[in-house]
Amino acid sequence: MTVIALRNATKRFPGTGGQPHTAVRDLTFEVAAGEFVAVVGPTGCGKSTTLSLVSGLEPASSGEVEVDGAPVRGIPDGVGYMFQADAVMPWRSVIDNVAAGPRYRGLSKAEARTRAMVWVERVGLGPFAGYYPHQLSGGMRKRVALAQTLVNEPRILLMDEPFSALDVQTRQLMQDELLRLWQGTGAAVIFVTHDLEEAIALADRVVVMTSSPATVKAIFDVPLQRPRQVEEIRMTPEFVATYREIWESLRDEVARARQEVSRVG
């Protein structure tokens, strides 16, 4: 069943000097319930913008964005969105940050905290529950954000480079943890990353975007069994073959983006 659908979705921002700046154009792809889709593309091409369209934080300039078969107007029900930038509340301790969602949705303080504590422990921050964000490392703050998002049990999970600030070991741990937590929830996931290995290891399909203004260049199926162990799967021949195939497509876009940057800057 299709949960997220983009049809020729285009987003233009008011640019400098009156000329509208097209961030993404003619995006078309779908995500089904229980499906994990990774989005890769060169930096600045419009990946975050794509997520903001699905989340309802930004309206599309033209084309259609649908969630659960209805056009997106405002934030759809059941959306969880982990931002690329830090978005934890500095004045709340770890546990109260994680409890924010349940509190907003009407749970009592005690209930919300009980629920939050489960997630604080799942992301490995149990001993730091009473700490304020400024007392945590950047990677720990990312994990707070992850727990904050997952505690709401979203049916639609949007993640914008959630693990890019983590060290390699923690990242693998979190990737495995994410797969474990997501499996069987039936949530539709769009996972933005600049790390192609991560995209293949996690996703059922990988969407490759062109350089700015982005559109969908190609969509690849990932022929890997689930459940997966992220570190083991990287060595398999299927993984390597898939990586080669997708990189072939992505490489041109990265090169083009680089040329454009050097031309502009």
Add this chain to the structure above:
Amino acid sequence: MSAELTAAPAVSIPTTKKTIHRRTRLWSVRLVFVVVWLGSWELAATHWIDPFFYSKPSAIGERLAGWFTTGTAFGSVWTQLLVTLEEAVLGFVIGAVAGVVLGILLGRARFVAEVAAPFIKAANAVPRIVLASLFIIWFGLGLTSKVATAVVLVFFAVFFNAFQGAREVDRNLVDNARILGASRRQVLTSIVVPSATSWIFASLHAAFGFALIGAVVGEYAGADKGLGLLIANAQGTFDAAGIYAGMIIITVVALLAEWLLTLLENRLLRWRPPVRTSGEQRA
């Protein structure tokens, strides 16, 4: 699971021998400075300059002692102090509450803020201290006119900071809260107000000083009680020592209030990393 939480470790400065030594030296230098300053003033006023105009530390001390033992020309000095305090505290509370509420609301309402911008700019450019005289005509010599002066001074100081604080709220935080399920009201109370708190506190420090100035200037312009009246009376009788004595009392009150506010701020803003913020204000 219980709601028992690990308390975040308090950030404390280790008091080693070296820091104690440093602190002792700091305070001794300060003490020497005060002694030299007051000593040279006393000496100069005794031998070279006219103490009638410039007074001298011993005369000021005598005046203060006199006020606190036998009282002033208008009764007990405590009565004067309490009257001024009452006016200042009332003015501070009313002005601060109005400033915070209006500042935050206007800070979040783009259109209204744009409509109001030129009027606010104009109101801020008015020399507000002059309003003290107008308020005496409107409200008479009693409490109300002094409170009104204090309110006007406090309001603008707090208003601008609350307004700015509400505008500078991190877009990401607001978006994140909305995604997590916050209603407009919840965004206001859980994101906007806490974000603006450091801004507001930066202004509150200066604002109590303004409240005192407002009360004293109001009394100075016309009153039958208060520290401002003592100072006005001292001026009328060419009593320089009396002016200084009044100044000292007001300074001590302002320092005490500042200390209380800092305590409250440290309690409310525990989450902040240990750095200093500063707010520039003008009267």
